[in-house]
Amino acid sequence: MSPPRFTPEQVAKSWRDALDVWDVRVQLSPPEPHVPFRPDADHANEPLAYIDLVKRQVFVHFELLHDMRAAGSLTAVLAHEIGHHARFPHTxxxxxxxxxxxxxxxxxxxxxxxxxxxxxxxxxxxxxxxxxxxxxxxxxxxxxxxxxxxxxxxxxxxxxxxxxxxxxxxxxxxxxxxxxxxxxxxxxxxxxxxxxxxxxxxxxxxxxxxxxxxxxxxxxxxxxxxxxxxPLGSDVSLPDVDDLDAAINGAARWDDALEEAKERGWMDNGTGNSSSGDALDTIHRVTHHLPGKGGGELRRALVGRHYKRLVDQHVLKLPSAPSKPEPYLRTTPEAWEYGDDPSAIDWTLTVISQGHLAAVAPLRRELEADLPPPSELGVPSVEIYLDTSGSMPNPESQLNAMTLAAQVLSASAIRKKATVKGIIYSDGEPEVSPWMYDEDTARDFLFGYLGGGTRYPFEKLESLSRERPDALRVIISDSDFLANVAEGDSMRLLVESVRRSRALVAFLALPDDKRAREVLAPVLAERRFRLVVVTWLSDFGPAAANLSRALLEN
Incomplete structure (x- = not known):
C-alpha cells in the first residue's frame, strides 16, 4: 500500500492555518478524506471539498487534489470551505x-x-x-x-x-x-x-x-x-422550505437595491421588480431545478404555505392544541410468527409479559385507525366535494379559487374541532380522503388535481351519506354540476343524500342563479338543501368564509 500523500500532521496544520485566515473558531470537525459517492465513477467529477452540515464534518478529496498537482493548496481549499460556513453565505x-x-x-x-x-x-x-x-x-x-x-x-x-x-x-x-x-x-x-x-x-x-x-x-x-x-463549486448546502418560504414572502427588502441598480444602469425598469409576478410562478421558478426534492415535495410544501396565508386572511386562527391527537391505536396483542412484519413487534409489551422468553416469543400489535371523536359543541362533520376538472387551473401552478374555497371551509371546520372528509373529482373515479382532523393533512389532500371533464360522483355522495348521516356536505363546482344533475338518476340520488345530511350546500360559480334554480327545482324544495351562487371567482375565498360562519357558528 502506498504511503498517504497527506500526513495527519500536515492536515492538522493546514486546518489551523485555514481557521486563522478567517480568525474564527467553528463547530466543525477537522477534515476527513472524501469517500466517493460512486466508487465506479470518474473521481475527477467528485467534489474537491465540502461540508456535511448534518455531521458538522469537512471532507476533502485528497486524491483529486494530488492529481490536480495542487497538493500545496490544502490550506487554501480548507479556508475556502470555512469561508462559506463563516461568512458567504453564512445562513x-x-x-x-x-x-x-x-x-x-x-x-x-x-x-x-x-x-x-x-x-x-x-x-x-x-x-x-x-x-x-x-x-x-x-x-x-x-x-x-x-x-x-x-x-x-x-x-x-x-x-x-x-x-x-x-x-x-x-x-x-x-x-x-x-x-x-x-x-x-x-x-x-x-x-x-x-x-x-x-x-x-x-x-x-x-x-x-x-x-x-x-x-x-x-x-x-x-x-x-x-x-x-x-473546482470549488457545489459546496454550499441547499436552503430548506422555511428559508425559501421566508425569501419568497420577503422580497420587498430588495426594493431599494433594485432601484439603485436601475439608477446605475445595470438593468432596465422592467427587470427584477420584487413585487411583480405571481407567488406560485416564483415558487415554480425557484424549485424546478433543485435536485433530490422527491418529485415536487418542496414545491408542494411552499404552495401549501402560500394557500395557508390566503386562508388565514379569511379564517380566524384559533389557538392550536398542545399536541396533535394520535391517529392510530394498537390492536390486541398476538403471537408474532416468522414472516410477519418485524416492525409490528411491540417489544415493550413482549418483555413485560414474556420475561425471559421475549426473544423467542415476541408479541405483535397492528395499528388501526382511531376514528376521531364527534365534533365539539355540536359542530358537524364536513364533507367537501371539490370539482378539479380542467375548467379550473392546477392549484400548484395558478391560484385556483375553488381549491382556495375548499381550504377555507376545511380550515374553518377543523379550527372548530370538526372533522373533514375531502372528495376531489373529475370525470373518473373520485379520490376520497379518510376523516381528517389535522389542518395540514386536509390542506395537502385538497391540493389534488385530476383535470379532464366533469362527472359528479352521485353514487359516492349517496354511499357516504349512508355511512355518516347528519354530516354537513358542500359541493364546490360550476355550471358543469347543473349538467351532471340533469342526467339519469342523479337528481334522485341527490335528494336522498340531502335528506340524510344535516345540510347539503351547492356552492357554484355561475353568472347568476336563474338556470340553477330551474335545474335544481326538485331539490330546492328540500329544507336541508342550500344553493349559494358566486358570480366572480375572485369572491370564492370571502364567500367560503361567510358560508363557513353561517354553517358552523352555534
Missing part, C-alpha cells in the same frame, strides 16, 4: 433570498449561480494570503477536465481572478481561447477588469448580487440550458 436564509431574486432577474435559469457568487466573495478574502495556491487549484481543474469545452462564463470568471490577483492574461483563463472569446464577446477583458474593480467596492451584498447577475448574464448563453461545474 441558508440568505442563499434562499438570492435564489428567489436570480429567478426574477434571469427567468428560466436552469442552474443557480449563487455558489459561483459566493466563491467570488470567499476567494477575494482567501486570495489576500493564498492567491497562488488558489490559482493552482483552478489550473489543476483545467488539467484534469481539459479546456476544449470551456464555457464563456467560466472563461470570464477566470479572467476576473487574473485581474483580482494581478496575474498576466493567460495564467488562469487559457491563452489559446483568448482570441476566440474576445471575438465572441468584445471587451471581455475590459469588463473583467471593471468587474474586479467594482464588485468588491459595492457597499451592500444585495447590490453586489444585482451587479453580478447583470454582468454574468451576457456569458450564460441560454439560461434554461446552463450547466456548469467549478
Amino acid at each position: 441558508l436564509g440568505w442563499d434562499a433570498e438570492l435564489r428567489v431574486q436570480e429567478q426574477k432577474l434571469i427567468p428560466g435559469l436552469k442552474q443557480s449561480l449563487t455558489n459561483l457568487f459566493y466563491d467570488l466573495q470567499v476567494n477575494e478574502v482567501v486570495g489576500r494570503t493564498h492567491a497562488r495556491e488558489l490559482a493552482d487549484v483552478y489550473r489543476g481543474f483545467q488539467r484534469v477536465h481539459g479546456i476544449g469545452d470551456m464555457s464563456p462564463m467560466f472563461f470570464f470568471y477566470l479572467a476576473i481572478y487574473e485581474e483580482l490577483w494581478g496575474l498576466m492574461p493567460g495564467q488562469l483563463a487559457p491563452e489559446i481561447l483568448e482570441s476566440e472569446m474576445e471575438a465572441r464577446f468584445p471587451g471581455l477583458r475590459a469588463e473583467a477588469r471593471m468587474f474586479a474593480q467594482t464588485f468588491y467596492a459595492l457597499p451592500s451584498p444585495r447590490l453586489q448580487f444585482l451587479y453580478f447577475c447583470a454582468t454574468f448574464i451576457r456569458y450564460l448563453g441560454k439560461p434554461e440550458e446552463l450547466t456548469y461545474s467549478l
Whole structure:
C-alpha cells in the first residue's frame, strides 16, 4: 500500500492555518478524506471539498487534489470551505433570498449561480494570503477536465481572478481561447477588469448580487440550458422550505437595491421588480431545478404555505392544541410468527409479559385507525366535494379559487374541532380522503388535481351519506354540476343524500342563479338543501368564509 500523500500532521496544520485566515473558531470537525459517492465513477467529477452540515464534518478529496498537482493548496481549499460556513453565505436564509431574486432577474435559469457568487466573495478574502495556491487549484481543474469545452462564463470568471490577483492574461483563463472569446464577446477583458474593480467596492451584498447577475448574464448563453461545474463549486448546502418560504414572502427588502441598480444602469425598469409576478410562478421558478426534492415535495410544501396565508386572511386562527391527537391505536396483542412484519413487534409489551422468553416469543400489535371523536359543541362533520376538472387551473401552478374555497371551509371546520372528509373529482373515479382532523393533512389532500371533464360522483355522495348521516356536505363546482344533475338518476340520488345530511350546500360559480334554480327545482324544495351562487371567482375565498360562519357558528 502506498504511503498517504497527506500526513495527519500536515492536515492538522493546514486546518489551523485555514481557521486563522478567517480568525474564527467553528463547530466543525477537522477534515476527513472524501469517500466517493460512486466508487465506479470518474473521481475527477467528485467534489474537491465540502461540508456535511448534518455531521458538522469537512471532507476533502485528497486524491483529486494530488492529481490536480495542487497538493500545496490544502490550506487554501480548507479556508475556502470555512469561508462559506463563516461568512458567504453564512445562513441558508440568505442563499434562499438570492435564489428567489436570480429567478426574477434571469427567468428560466436552469442552474443557480449563487455558489459561483459566493466563491467570488470567499476567494477575494482567501486570495489576500493564498492567491497562488488558489490559482493552482483552478489550473489543476483545467488539467484534469481539459479546456476544449470551456464555457464563456467560466472563461470570464477566470479572467476576473487574473485581474483580482494581478496575474498576466493567460495564467488562469487559457491563452489559446483568448482570441476566440474576445471575438465572441468584445471587451471581455475590459469588463473583467471593471468587474474586479467594482464588485468588491459595492457597499451592500444585495447590490453586489444585482451587479453580478447583470454582468454574468451576457456569458450564460441560454439560461434554461446552463450547466456548469467549478473546482470549488457545489459546496454550499441547499436552503430548506422555511428559508425559501421566508425569501419568497420577503422580497420587498430588495426594493431599494433594485432601484439603485436601475439608477446605475445595470438593468432596465422592467427587470427584477420584487413585487411583480405571481407567488406560485416564483415558487415554480425557484424549485424546478433543485435536485433530490422527491418529485415536487418542496414545491408542494411552499404552495401549501402560500394557500395557508390566503386562508388565514379569511379564517380566524384559533389557538392550536398542545399536541396533535394520535391517529392510530394498537390492536390486541398476538403471537408474532416468522414472516410477519418485524416492525409490528411491540417489544415493550413482549418483555413485560414474556420475561425471559421475549426473544423467542415476541408479541405483535397492528395499528388501526382511531376514528376521531364527534365534533365539539355540536359542530358537524364536513364533507367537501371539490370539482378539479380542467375548467379550473392546477392549484400548484395558478391560484385556483375553488381549491382556495375548499381550504377555507376545511380550515374553518377543523379550527372548530370538526372533522373533514375531502372528495376531489373529475370525470373518473373520485379520490376520497379518510376523516381528517389535522389542518395540514386536509390542506395537502385538497391540493389534488385530476383535470379532464366533469362527472359528479352521485353514487359516492349517496354511499357516504349512508355511512355518516347528519354530516354537513358542500359541493364546490360550476355550471358543469347543473349538467351532471340533469342526467339519469342523479337528481334522485341527490335528494336522498340531502335528506340524510344535516345540510347539503351547492356552492357554484355561475353568472347568476336563474338556470340553477330551474335545474335544481326538485331539490330546492328540500329544507336541508342550500344553493349559494358566486358570480366572480375572485369572491370564492370571502364567500367560503361567510358560508363557513353561517354553517358552523352555534
